[in-house]
Amino acid sequence: xxxxxxxxxxxxxxxxxxxxxxxxxxxxxxxxxxxxxxxxxxxxxxxxxxxxxxxxxxxxxxxxxxxxxxxxxxxxxxxxxxxxxxxxxxxxxxxxxxxxxxxxxxxxxxxxxxxxxxxxxxxxxxxxxxxxxxxxxxxxxxxxxxxxxxxxxxxxxxxxxx
Numbered sequence: 001x002x003x004x005x006x007x008x009x010x011x012x013x014x015x016x017x018x019x020x021x022x023x024x025x026x027x028x029x030x031x032x033x034x035x036x037x038x039x040x041x042x043x044x045x046x047x048x049x050x051x052x053x054x055x056x057x058x059x060x061x062x063x064x065x066x067x068x069x070x071x072x073x074x075x076x077x078x079x080x081x082x083x084x085x086x087x088x089x090x091x092x093x094x095x096x097x098x099x100x101x102x103x104x105x106x107x108x109x110x111x112x113x114x115x116x117x118x119x120x121x122x123x124x125x126x127x128x129x130x131x132x133x134x135x136x137x138x139x140x141x142x143x144x145x146x147x148x149x150x151x152x153x154x155x156x157x158x159x160x161x162x
Contacts (some may be wrong), residue, residue: 005083009127012144013079020129024062024069034062044068063121081143082125085132091116109161117153 015021019035028034036042043059045161046068050056066072094113102110124131126144135146 001084001086002131003084005142006080007083007142007144008055009074009079009126009129010143011147012127013071013074013076013131015070015128016074016079017066017072019065022066024067026157028059034112037061037063043155046136058115069091081127082132085124085126088116088120088122089118107160107162109159110158111159113157113159115153117155118150119152121150 002005011124012021016024019025024034026034028042032041034042035043038061043061045056045058046060048056050058060068060073060077062068068074069078092113092115094111097110099109101103102108120128121130129144129147130150132145133147133150134140134144136143
């Protein structure tokens with residue numbers, strides 16, 4: 001588990017700008033496709049207020065490359081997430097056979113184990129990725145980029161004692 005901290009996601013910054021993520025498609029509050037030009041009822045309303053304190057009513061464009069949610073128009077703060085997470089990293093279940101069951105002078109012990117790694121991300125704020133994944137040698141903190149999808153690994157082990 002990790003509690004606290006912040007992480008900037010370059011993946012969502014570019015992914016939103018190129019229309020990769022589901023937030024960039026669908027219908028807007030008017031019932032029109034977000035990617036329709038504003039003149040035809042498209043676009044989205046971003047949270048915020050006008051200079052006079054009234055709620056924002058100006059639609060942002062979503063009908064072109066580098067839309068309102070991504071790298072060209074969005075603020076970097078829109079892609080900063082809480083870095084905290086809770087994960088089930090590894091589970092190992094083993095069974096040690098009693099010597100009476102083995103009934104062998106040659107084999108003194110037998111243990112069978114089932115092992116699972118990266119089994120469950122229980123809670124996280126960073127969307128579309130593993131909070132611990134990214135392209136780095138391990139020194140980069142607070143920056144997530146180029147994360148490959150996480151894999152669940154399963155294995156087994158046999159331990160023989162002679």
